[in-house]
Amino acid sequence: MFTGIVEVTGRVESLMFREGGARLVLKVGPMAGELSLGESVACNGCCLTVTDFDGAAGTAAFDLLIETLRVTSLGELKEGSLVNLERSLRIGDRLSGHFVQGHVDxxxxxxxxxxxxxxxxxxxxxxxxxxxxxxxxxxxxxxxxxxxxxxxxxxxxxxxxxxxxxxxxxxxxxxxxxxxxxxxxxxxxxxxxxxxxxx
The missing domain is CATH 2.40.30.20 (Elongation Factor Tu (Ef-tu); domain 3)
Incomplete structure (x- = not known):
C-alpha cells in the first residue's frame, strides 16, 4: 500500500528485456542502503519487488513480468529516464495523498x-x-x-x-x-x- 507521495526520483541505469519480461535497474541513491530483498517499491506508480540492491553503488533492481510490461509504460523507459519512487506505507505514517495499491490500471x-x-x-x-x-x-x-x-x-x-x-x-x-x-x-x-x- 502506498500514498502517491513521491519520496525521491531514480534514474534508469538499464532495462534489459528477456524471455518472460525484463529486468529494470535504477539508480536510487541513499535509498538503496535502506532497502531489503522482497520489499515493495512503487516505480512510476507500479508496485515492484526489490530483487537486488547495492548500497555502495546506490542501485536497486526489479523484475518486470510480461503483464507488467503490457499494462504499464515501464517498458518504454530509456537509460537516464526519471522514475518516481515511493516505499510502502508503514502503520502510523501520515497519509498525505490517498490509498494507492501500486496496481496500474x-x-x-x-x-x-x-x-x-x-x-x-x-x-x-x-x-x-x-x-x-x-x-x-x-x-x-x-x-x-x-x-x-x-x-x-x-x-x-x-x-x-x-x-x-x-x-x-x-x-x-x-x-x-x-x-x-x-x-x-x-x-x-x-x-x-x-x-x-x-x-
Whole structure:
C-alpha cells in the first residue's frame, strides 16, 4: 500500500528485456542502503519487488513480468529516464495523498504540460473504459503521484502542479505525447464491481 507521495526520483541505469519480461535497474541513491530483498517499491506508480540492491553503488533492481510490461509504460523507459519512487506505507505514517495499491490500471497520453505563471497545467487523456471511476476534485494516481482532478472533461483530466511537486517528481522529464501510468481509486472500483453484480 502506498500514498502517491513521491519520496525521491531514480534514474534508469538499464532495462534489459528477456524471455518472460525484463529486468529494470535504477539508480536510487541513499535509498538503496535502506532497502531489503522482497520489499515493495512503487516505480512510476507500479508496485515492484526489490530483487537486488547495492548500497555502495546506490542501485536497486526489479523484475518486470510480461503483464507488467503490457499494462504499464515501464517498458518504454530509456537509460537516464526519471522514475518516481515511493516505499510502502508503514502503520502510523501520515497519509498525505490517498490509498494507492501500486496496481496500474492502464496508461494514458500526456496532452498538455505547460507552465502557467509559477505552476504547471498538466492534462492527461481519460480512457473511456475508466471514465466512470473519476470525479471532479477526486484523487487519481498518475505515474505514482496522488493528484487532484481540477478539471474533468469527457476525454481528459487536468491537474494543477505546484512548483514543489514539479521539482521533486519526474514531471520535468515528461513531454506532450508521452505515456503515464494511471491507477484509479480502489474504493470506486469496488463500488463499480458491486453495482455491476447487483449486490
Amino acid at each position: 492502464t496508461t494514458a497520453e500526456v496532452l498538455v504540460l505547460e507552465k502557467v505563471r509559477e505552476d504547471h497545467q498538466f492534462t492527461v487523456e481519460l480512457p473511456q473504459a475508466w471514465a466512470a471511476l473519476v470525479v471532479h476534485k477526486g484523487s487519481i494516481c498518475v505515474d505514482g503521484m496522488s493528484l487532484t482532478i481540477a478539471q474533468l472533461e469527457e476525454d481528459r483530466m487536468t491537474f494543477w502542479i505546484t512548483p514543489h511537486t514539479f521539482a521533486v517528481t519526474n514531471l520535468a522529464a515528461l513531454s506532450e505525447g508521452g505515456m503515464v501510468n494511471l491507477e484509479f481509486d480502489m474504493l470506486a472500483k469496488h463500488m463499480q464491481r458491486l453495482v455491476s453484480l447487483g449486490r
